[in-house]
Amino acid sequence: MKKLYGIGTGPGDPDLLTLKAVRLIENADVIFALNNKGKNMALDTAKPFIKDQKIVFLDFPMGQTKTITYLKAMEKIDQTIGDNESGVFLTIGDPMIYSTFMNMINVKRYDHLSIECVPGIPAFLAGANAILKNVVEKGDRFLLVDDAEKMNLQDVDSVAILKTVKDLDMILDKLEENHFDxxxxxxxxxxxxLILTNREEILxxxxxxxxxxxxxSKI
Ligand SMILES: C[S@@+](CC[C@H](N)C(=O)[O-])C[C@H]1O[C@@H](n2cnc3c(N)ncnc32)[C@H](O)[C@@H]1O
Incomplete structure (x- = not known):
């Protein structure tokens, strides 16, 4: 049976990989990573544990990924992993949080290719640890978004916003209007x-x- 592992590589520091992720990366026959102009953060994180395995880059053009893109990627993965071999697909953070890997396997799976995922530390939890602030306290309602336009802060105590790059001004406006620190x-x-709290510096x-x-804000 062929095996494909979706591996969460955490926020970037190789020390934050799980022991299971390291073991599977070291023993994999093939490593798959997103092609990001030849660069890939998940691959950089895993590099210390990659020996001479074949590395295959998969194309998922940002903002232009269609069903056919996922089908082609899955086909390439299936063709590259030999019988009784294993491949690892490296994905930043945790595979269950906004990941291309899950988008792909939700479009296509093969009966002869068994799939397993290994959790990684999501970036927002690494961030909360970095600033020593709880994401939630008893009774809190928490919101996670990657598209701030859809963000509704009504009945929310705590929020994590990913992919901030596009709408930073609008996001900060919304947070301030709703009295969020x-x-x-x-x-x-x-x-x-880098950790910032000053609006101008953030912008x-x-x-x-x-x-x-x-x-x-509690006040
Ligand atoms: C496609 S999402 C992937 C999230 C990932 N699966 C996770 O569990 O964290 C990409 C977004 O994650 C966030 N992210 C991932 N790694 C990060 C890091 N080291 N520092 C800050 N943000 C990060 C950024 O908001 C980025 O735009």
Whole structure:
């Protein structure tokens, strides 16, 4: 039986990979990663544990991924993993949080290709640890969004906003109107991790690897 693992590689620091992820990466026959102009954060995180395995980049053009893209990627994966071999598909954070891997396997699966996922530390939880703020306290209602336009802060105590790059002004306006205190966290877990709370300083940053954590002000 062929095996495909969707591996959550966490927020970027290789020390935050799980032992299971490391073991599967070391023993995999093939490594799959998203093709991001030859760069890939999940692959960089896993690099210390990749020996001489074949690395296959899969094309998922951002904002232009269609059903056919997922079908082609799945076909390529199936053709690359040999009988009784295993492949790992590296995905940042946790595979269950806004991941291309899940989008892909929700479009196509093969009976002869068994699939398993390994959790990783989601970026928003790494961010909460970095600022030493709970995401939720007893009784809190928490919202996670990757599209702030759809964000409704009614009846919400705490929110994590991913993919901030596009609408930063609008997001900060919404948070302020709803009396939320916020932290901007960029490249959490890396040496150049950046944490900001000042609106103007935040607006000077436009980085894909950034998120906002915000909490309803108690006063
Ligand atoms: C497609 S989502 C993937 C989320 C991922 N599966 C997870 O569990 O964290 C990509 C977004 O995750 C956030 N992200 C991922 N890694 C990050 C990091 N090291 N620092 C800050 N934000 C990060 C950013 O908001 C980025 O735009």
């Amino acid at each position: 916020y932290y901007y966290i960029q490249r959490v877990s890396f040496d150049d991790q 000077n940053q436009r980085h894909y690897m950034s998120l906002l954590l915000a909490r309803k």
